[in-house]
Amino acid sequence: MKYKICVMKNAFYAQSGGVTSVINSSAYGVLSQIKESTPESKIFASKNGIVGLLENELYDMQKTKKPLELLLESPAGMFGSCRYKLPGLEDEGFYKSLFSQLEKYEIKYFFYNGGNDSADTCLKVSQAAKNFGYDLNAIAVPKTIDNDLAVTDNCPGFGSVAKYIATSAKEASLDIKSMCKTSTKVFILEVMGRHAGWIAAAGELANDANNTYVHKILLPEVPFNKQAFLDGVKSDVEQYGYSVVIASEGLKDANGKLYAASDEVDSFGHSQLGGLAPKIAGLIQNELGYKYHWSVSDYLQRSARHLASKTDLEQAVALGREAVKLALDDKTGIMPVLLRTNDQPYQWSIGEGDLKDIANAEKTLPENFISEDGFRITQAGVDYLKPLTIGESYPKFKDGVPIYEQLDLHLAEV
Amino acid sequence: MKYKICVMKNAFYAQSGGVTSVINSSAYGVLSQIKESTPESKIFASKNGIVGLLENELYDMQKTKKPLELLLESPAGMFGSCRYKLPGLEDEGFYKSLFSQLEKYEIKYFFYNGGNDSADTCLKVSQAAKNFGYDLNAIAVPKTIDNDLAVTDNCPGFGSVAKYIATSAKEASLDIKSMCKTSTKVFILEVMGRHAGWIAAAGELANDANNTYVHKILLPEVPFNKQAFLDGVKSDVEQYGYSVVIASEGLKDANGKLYAASDEVDSFGHSQLGGLAPKIAGLIQNELGYKYHWSVSDYLQRSARHLASKTDLEQAVALGREAVKLALDDKTGIMPVLLRTNDQPYQWSIGEGDLKDIANAEKTLPENFISEDGFRITQAGVDYLKPLTIGESYPKFKDGVPIYEQLDLHLAEV
Numbered sequence: 004m005k006y007k008i009c010v011m012k013n014a015f016y017a018q019s020g021g022v023t024s025v026i027n028s029s030a031y032g033v034l035s036q037i038k039e040s041t042p043e044s045k046i047f048a049s050k051n052g053i054v055g056l057l058e059n060e061l062y063d064m065q066k067t068k069k070p071l072e073l074l075l076e077s078p079a080g081m082f083g084s085c086r087y088k089l090p091g092l093e094d095e096g097f098y099k100s101l102f103s104q105l106e107k108y109e110i111k112y113f114f115y116n117g118g119n120d121s122a123d124t125c126l127k128v129s130q131a132a133k134n135f136g137y138d139l140n141a142i143a144v145p146k147t148i149d150n151d152l153a154v155t156d157n158c159p160g161f162g163s164v165a166k167y168i169a170t171s172a173k174e175a176s177l178d179i180k181s182m183c184k185t186s187t188k189v190f191i192l193e194v195m196g197r198h199a200g201w202i203a204a205a206g207e208l209a210n211d212a213n214n215t216y217v218h219k220i221l222l223p224e225v226p227f228n229k230q231a232f233l234d235g236v237k238s239d240v241e242q243y244g245y246s247v248v249i250a251s252e253g254l255k256d257a258n259g260k261l262y263a264a265s266d267e268v269d270s271f272g273h274s275q276l277g278g279l280a281p282k283i284a285g286l287i288q289n290e291l292g293y294k295y296h297w298s299v300s301d302y303l304q305r306s307a308r309h310l311a312s313k314t315d316l317e318q319a320v321a322l323g324r325e326a327v328k329l330a331l332d333d334k335t336g337i338m339p340v341l342l343r344t345n346d347q348p349y350q351w352s353i354g355e356g357d358l359k360d361i362a363n364a365e366k367t368l369p370e371n372f373i374s375e376d377g378f379r380i381t382q383a384g385v386d387y388l389k390p391l392t393i394g395e396s397y398p399k400f401k402d403g404v405p406i407y408e409q410l411d412l413h414l415a416e417v
Numbered sequence: 418m419k420y421k422i423c424v425m426k427n428a429f430y431a432q433s434g435g436v437t438s439v440i441n442s443s444a445y446g447v448l449s450q451i452k453e454s455t456p457e458s459k460i461f462a463s464k465n466g467i468v469g470l471l472e473n474e475l476y477d478m479q480k481t482k483k484p485l486e487l488l489l490e491s492p493a494g495m496f497g498s499c500r501y502k503l504p505g506l507e508d509e510g511f512y513k514s515l516f517s518q519l520e521k522y523e524i525k526y527f528f529y530n531g532g533n534d535s536a537d538t539c540l541k542v543s544q545a546a547k548n549f550g551y552d553l554n555a556i557a558v559p560k561t562i563d564n565d566l567a568v569t570d571n572c573p574g575f576g577s578v579a580k581y582i583a584t585s586a587k588e589a590s591l592d593i594k595s596m597c598k599t600s601t602k603v604f605i606l607e608v609m610g611r612h613a614g615w616i617a618a619a620g621e622l623a624n625d626a627n628n629t630y631v632h633k634i635l636l637p638e639v640p641f642n643k644q645a646f647l648d649g650v651k652s653d654v655e656q657y658g659y660s661v662v663i664a665s666e667g668l669k670d671a672n673g674k675l676y677a678a679s680d681e682v683d684s685f686g687h688s689q690l691g692g693l694a695p696k697i698a699g700l701i702q703n704e705l706g707y708k709y710h711w712s713v714s715d716y717l718q719r720s721a722r723h724l725a726s727k728t729d730l731e732q733a734v735a736l737g738r739e740a741v742k743l744a745l746d747d748k749t750g751i752m753p754v755l756l757r758t759n760d761q762p763y764q765w766s767i768g769e770g771d772l773k774d775i776a777n778a779e780k781t782l783p784e785n786f787i788s789e790d791g792f793r794i795t796q797a798g799v800d801y802l803k804p805l806t807i808g809e810s811y812p813k814f815k816d817g818v819p820i821y822e823q824l825d826l827h828l829a830e831v
Contacts, residue, residue, distance in 0.1 A: 392817030
C-alpha cells in the first residue's frame with residue numbers, strides 16, 4: 004500500500020479508558036504544544052477515543068473558538084473516552100481501514116492518552132503502521148488514577164485522587180470522632196483499585212505524626228485476614244473510640260477471589276450484593292456489634308477537579324507537551340514517563356518509556372510500602388505518595404458550583 | 418430548691434446530633450461573642466453534648482491556649498457531639514442532678530447547638546429550669562445538614578452540603594458523559610435525608626440554562642413510581658447518552674416504606690441489603706440492562722469542609738453570635754433563626770424562633786419546589802437553594818491535605 008507520506012503533517016489526539024480530573028490538562032499540553040511547535044499541523048481530536056476515528060467522528064480543533072485553557076479547569080474527558088480493545092495485528096482489514104482513516108485526515112502524529120490498555124492500543128497502532136509502511140509517530144500520554152503503569156514513577160490522575168481520598172478520610176474521621184461516644188464506631192470508605200492498592204494507600208496521608216485519622220487500610224495486595232482485621236478494629240475502638248477503614252474495591256480473600264463477590268451470607272442468610280463497603284460493614288456489625296457508616300466514593304473520587312493536586316496537574320500538562328516533542332523528534336511506540344530525580348525535596352523530570360514495557364503491564368504496591376500487619380502504609384510509602392498530592396488548583400466557581408466550561412467542538416467535515 | 422443565683426454568670430456550650438462542616442463556626446460565634454460581650458463569664462464547653470454535663474466532663478475554655486479561630490476551619494464537632502434524648506420533665510431526679518451540675522459550674526447561659534432533637538433538649542432544659550427555679554437563659558443554636566428545622570428559612574450546615582452535592586454531581590456527570598459511548602450509562606449518587614429531600618434537591622444546582630448534568634432526583638416526599646422512573650432513565654439515555662440520578666436515602670414506596678428496606682429481591686432471588694444506591698442500580702440493570710456506577714457520599718458530604726459554602730459559614734458564625742446576644746438579653750427557650758429578607762439579590766437577617774415551634778417539628782420540601790413529574794426541582798426551588806451555596810472558604814493545606822488543626826482542650830477541675 005502507498006500512503007501520500009509527503010503531505011502528512013496533521014495531529015490526532017484521543018482520550019481513552021477511565022477518565023481523571025486532569026486528563027484534560029494533558030490534552031491541553033498536547034494541543035498547545037502542537038500549536039506552538041508545529042503550527043502548520045492541523046489538530047483532530049477524536050470523539051470517544053479510538054472509536055471516533057473508526058466512526059469518522061473527529062473534532063476539527065481549528066474550528067474551536069473558545070480558549071484551550073478551559074481544558075485546564077474541567078475534569079473528565081472533554082472529547083469523550085472509550086473502553087475499546089483493538090484486534091491483533093493479524094486483522095489486516097481492521098488496520099487497513101484504520102490507516103485509511105488516518106490518511107484521510109493526513110495524520111502524521113498520533114497521541115493516545117490513557118492507561119495500560121490504551122498503551123496497548125497505541126503500541127498496536129505504532130506496530131501496524133510499520134507493517135503497513137505508514138509513516139506515523141505514535142506516542143502514548145500516560146493517564147490513570149490507578150497509578151499502576153510500569154516504567155513511570157507515577158501516573159497523572161493519581162495524585163489528585165490521592166489528595167481527594169486523604170482529605171475525605173480526614174474529614175470523615177473528624178466526623179466519626181465527634182459521634183463515637185453515643186453513636187457510630189466504625190466508618191468504612193470504599194475506594195477504587197481493582198488490582199493495585201495505590202488509591203487506598205493514599206488514606207495513610209490523612210495521618211500525621213500526632214494523630215491517627217485512618218486506622219485500617221485494606222489492599223488488593225494483601226489477602227484479607229478477617230480475624231486479624233476484626234481484632235484490629237476492636238482494638239482501635241477500644242483505644243481511640245472509633246475506627247476508620249479505607250477499603251480497596253479489589254480486596255481479595257485467601258483464594259484470590261474478590262471479597263465483595265464471595266459467598267458469605269449476612270445475618271439474614273442472604274448473599275450480599277453491592278459494594279465492598281456494605282459487606283465489610285455487615286461483617287463488623289455481625290461480629291463486633293458496632294454501629295457503622297460507610298461511603299463509596301466511586302466516580303466522585305476521580306472527577307473531583309475541585310480538589311485536584313497542583314503537582315498532578317502540572318505533570319499532566321508537562322507529559323502532554325513532552326509527547327509532542329517526542330513525536331516531532333520522529334519517535335514512535337513510546338510514552339513520556341515521570342522520573343523522580345530527588346526525594347526530599349521532591350523533584351521530577353520526564354524520560355521515555357518503551358510501550359512494549361508498559362502495555363498491559365501492571366505495577367502494584369511494593370512490599371516495603373506495606374506495614375508488617377498488612378493494614379497500614381510504611382514511612383517509605385508515605386514518602387513516595389505525599390509529594391504527588393501537594394498544591395491546590397481550584398476551578399472557577401459561579402453561583403456556588405464550579406463552572407467547568409466546555410470547549411465548543413465541531414466535527415471535521417473530511 | 419435554692420440556687421446561688423447571684424453568682425451565676427458562666428456559659429455552657431455543647432454540640433449535639435449529626436455534625437456538619439460548619440458547626441464549629443457556630444461554636445466560634447458563641448465563644449468569641451461571650452469573650453467580647455461578657456468577659457467575666459467563664460466558658461465551659463461540654464464534651465460530647467449534654468453527656469459531658471451529666472458525666473462531669475466539661476472543657477474549661479479558659480485553659481485553651483490556641484486561637485478560637487481554628488474553629489472556623491475544622492469540620493465536625495470540635496468538642497464531640499451526642500445522640501441523647503432527655504427524659505420528660507416528670508423525671509425530677511434527672512433534672513435535679515442536671516441542675517446541680519449546672520450550679521456547680523455556675524452556669525447562667527446555656528447554648529445548645531443542634532437540630533430538631535437538640536431543640537427539644539434545649540426546650541426541656543429551659544422549661545425544667547423554670548420549674549426548678551434555676552435562673553437559666555437557654556438558647557438553641559441551629560445546625561443541621563437536613564435543613565428541616567421549622568421557623569428558620571434555612572439551617573447552617575445545609576448550604577455546604579448542597580454545594581458539595583451539586584459540585585460532586587456535576588463532576589460525576591462530566592465523567593459519565595465521557596464514558597457513556599462504550600461503557601457506563603447510569604450513575605446514581607445516594608445522599609442523606611431520611612425524611613426531607615433538601616439535600617437531594619441540591620443536585621438540581623448542578624444544572625444550568627444550557628446543560629443538564631443531573632437528570633433524575635429521588636425525594637422522600639415523592640412516593641417512588643418505579644415505572645415512571647425507569648421510563649425516564651431510558652429516555653435520558655436515549656436523549657443524552659446517559660442519566661445521572663441523585664437519590665435521597667429516605668426514598669419511600671407507595672406504602673410509605675423505605676424503598677431500600679423493601680422486600681424486593683434481585684435477580685438471584687436474594688433480598689438486597691446495603692444502601693439505596695446499589696438497590697436502584699440493581700433495578701436499572703435488571704429492567705433496562707444498562708451498565709451503571711453508584712456512589713454513597715454518607716459522612717463525606719457533611720464533613721467536606723474543603724468545599725464549604727462561605728454563605729453557610731458566615732450564617733453559622735452569625736447565629737452563634739446572636740445566640741449570645743439573646744442570652745445576655747435574658748431570653749430563654751428560643752433559637753436565633755435565619756430570615757430571608759430579599760430574594761434577588763439574596764439578603765438575610767436574624768430573627769427569633771420559639772423552641773416550642775421548632776422542637777421535634779420537621780420541614781419538608783414544599784410542593785411548589787417539586788416538578789410535576791416528581792423527579793426534578795422547579796425554578797422556585799432553585800431560587801431558594803442557590804444563594805445558600807455561594808462563596809468558597811478554603812481551609813489551609815499542608816503537604817497536600819487540609820490541616821484542620823484542633824484546639825487544645827482541657828477538662829475543668831470543678
